[in-house]
Amino acid sequence: MSKKDKQFVEEITPMEENFSQWYTDVILKTELVDYSPVRGFMVIKPYGYAIWENIQAYLDKRFKETGHKNCYFPLLIPESLLKKEAEHVEGFAPEVAWVTHGGDEELGERLCVRPTSETIICEMYSKWLNSYRDLPFLYNQWANVVRWEKSTRPFLRTSEFLWQEGHTLHETYEEAEEETLRMLNVYKEAAEELLAMPVVVGKKSEKEKFAGAHATYTMEALMHDGQALQAGTSHNLAQHFATAFDITYLDRDGKLQYPYSTSWGVSTRLIGGIIMVHGDNRGLVLPPGVAPIQVVIVPIAAHKGGVMEKVDEVFEDLKGDIRIEVDDREHYSPGWKFNEWEMKGVPVRIEMGPRDIENNQVVLFRRDTLEKEVVPMDELKERVQELLKDIQSNMLLKAKKMRDEKTYYVKNIEEMKEIMSTKPGFVKAAWCETRECEDHIREETGATLRCIPFEQEDLGDKCTFCNRDAKNMAYFAKAY
């Protein structure tokens, strides 16, 4: 390896050496984000934003298929509204940003920048709901929210982030519960089908649930460093917000009733998940489903014998179904471009040079396995489509394998402590579901309850940690 090569490789800190530094290096060098002048606020650059747009497109379609409509509620919420639901305000108060002035004038009531929109949406819902015939309300909004965080990391925890928040009203508890689980399932499918990110779905403990919720469901993904990422949540709010905001309607019998509400959201945090589940020491590895560029064509010796003509031909042929770009920059060498696009995680690269033109073939490179293959020109389109599908499914398999390798059973808290300090990951255990035990586990091991999974395994009748009667099998991990 030449001195220069070595220098290049060292641009990204190896993940085994320092995972946090690797993450920081990757997001900056691949131009997903940049830091803004305000602490905790990030700029999402075009390459990063394009990933978000792809996530949005998929989810927006799924939301509409499941009967939801988009709308938009204001950024600012009067303090009096925020305070209406006691647990909710207690949970969010420490991290809301306040607007106190309009121009030079001090406001009569200060306004908070939404940390989430339950309150203002419920306020509006109380005006809009009159009859059982109006139900259900199935609305979603794509928005930004602000939570004043003490320590931040781009995508994973920022003071402002982009997300969608669904807010629904239903006649019965059962319907609300069904909606809550339906949307969690949409998230799970998005994670697995689109992001190739395996998730564990289940319920949060009382301690971990959303401020003001009756029950919180979550999907949890495991990152390369063995830490879990809460990748999406769905809350059954029961009648908590309806009563607090006095949302009422007349039912079939002419009686005044409170509806049941839900809320659910995923955010730009998902992008952080993609990076940390799939990335390697060369940089990003993007699943074709969300990759802004799925295929890049790198012409070699572009000025020679009909190379560009053939490149244009291939580009025209593929561009209808595939997000494809031609890297025709003349001042970079092919080798430089190979490395650049690998770092940026483009799933498939097509190399086309004089040799290929002569033999009526191209060279294909796939980012997930780093393998090259030679393909005859007339099989190219078919092969590329096949390859994109194969990469997508292979990435999910690979991620599942990684997760399974980092998922452990333990016999007691000492064993868990050992695992958390040496080879962190998911720990499955029988659990009593008491707050006392949960706090103890956290203190001893640094791990928190991730969820009580829907898919249960029989791990015995006694709590693995405190020997009380176990209620369910649960997942624990250190979390982002």
Place this chain on the structure above:
RNA sequence: CGGGCUGUAGCGCAGUUUGGUAGCGUGCAUGACUGGGGGUCAUGAGGCCGCAGGUUCAAGUCCUGUCAGCCCGACCA
């Protein structure tokens, strides 16, 4: 919030110990040659040394404050 570290050209850094004309590499611009894994040569442009005070004849360098970022930990979801 605590501990450690950093801020000098787009990026990576040296210069700070011992105050005295702003440096290197890379990138960028132009041109030529090159082109199958981070090319070669030539010419050129690019600096409120994070910001604000202070000490001094003189501050990138010393002092105070402040802002931002990174790493480790705590907190939070």
